[in-house]
Amino acid sequence: MEERLQNVLSHRGVASRRHAAEIIAEGRVTVDGRVVTEPGARVDPASVRITVDGKPLGVAEEKTRTIMMYKPAGVLSTLSDPFGGRTVADLLRGKVRERLVPVGRLDKDSEGLLLLSNDGDLVNRLTHPRFEHEKTYIVRAAGRWSDDKLRVLRGSVEMPDGYMTRPVPVEVLRIGDDNVHVLRFRLREGRKRQIRYMCSAAHLVVLSLKRVSVGALRLPDELEPGQWRDLSPTEIRAALGATR
Numbered sequence: 001m002e003e004r005l006q007n008v009l010s011h012r013g014v015a016s017r018r019h020a021a022e023i024i025a026e027g028r029v030t031v032d033g034r035v036v037t038e039p040g041a042r043v044d045p046a047s048v049r050i051t052v053d054g055k056p057l058g059v060a061e062e063k064t065r066t067i068m069m070y071k072p073a074g075v076l077s078t079l080s081d082p083f084g085g086r087t088v089a090d091l092l093r094g095k096v097r098e099r100l101v102p103v104g105r106l107d108k109d110s111e112g113l114l115l116l117s118n119d120g121d122l123v124n125r126l127t128h129p130r131f132e133h134e135k136t137y138i139v140r141a142a143g144r145w146s147d148d149k150l151r152v153l154r155g156s157v158e159m160p161d162g163y164m165t166r167p168v169p170v171e172v173l174r175i176g177d178d179n180v181h182v183l184r185f186r187l188r189e190g191r192k193r194q195i196r197y198m199c200s201a202a203h204l205v206v207l208s209l210k211r212v213s214v215g216a217l218r219l220p221d222e223l224e225p226g227q228w229r230d231l232s233p234t235e236i237r238a239a240l241g242a243t244r
Helices: 005-011 017-025 088-092 122-126 145-155 193-202 233-240
Strands: 029-031 051-052 067-072 111-117 135-144 170-174 178-186 205-215 228-229
Touching: 005 017, 005 029, 005 051, 005 122, 017 122, 067 088, 088 111, 111 122, 122 135, 122 233, 135 193, 145 170, 145 193, 193 205
Parallel strands: 111 205
Antiparallel strands: 029 051, 067 111, 067 228, 135 178, 135 205, 170 178
8 A cells, every 4th residue: 555655754763754865865765776856756665665774665564662761961852964073873872773763852961851762653643743742841940130131031032033932931940149049941942052042041051941841741750861661552642642
């Protein structure tokens, strides 16, 4: 049965549908020896030979697997880095047989909950903007505090590309006498480095940023930076907010 090429790559755990489309557009995918650059090209994966970066596409029968990781600060939430930076793939190398892709991104300087999966449907449903899974972050920020700063943090902020973010629920967990404060952000948009730009708009400097939940999933207290564990079927259903 024919399906879109980007969906085939996603279902095989190569990448999310969005990233798979980028891989195809870059000319890194061949179908029966011919380079295909159209993500929507329809193919029958059962009757054609597909390669990605010269390597044959893995078989569809690979067991789906999803893990939650405590990504440490300083580690990239990608599978490779052309500049030699440490990635989450390095943390899994030799320990996980399946090819898992990050579900969304977490900045290099940030830490906390990161999901990795080879379940294309799960990856799409947890990353596509229309599902708006709430993500919670605990932030330590430095700067002289005033109530006006909370008003700025909760309001819309213009991103570098001109996009205006929606208002965000922000809670003050601690106001420090040392001008170091602890805040909780609950985001549904999750634009790149959004919280850091929000804090900058309020004249605060982010000292640390930790993601503690994605939807119904919370970062377990027992996980240390760099550690991970598999999600149970119950946790996957909770993450999706629907019965699988």
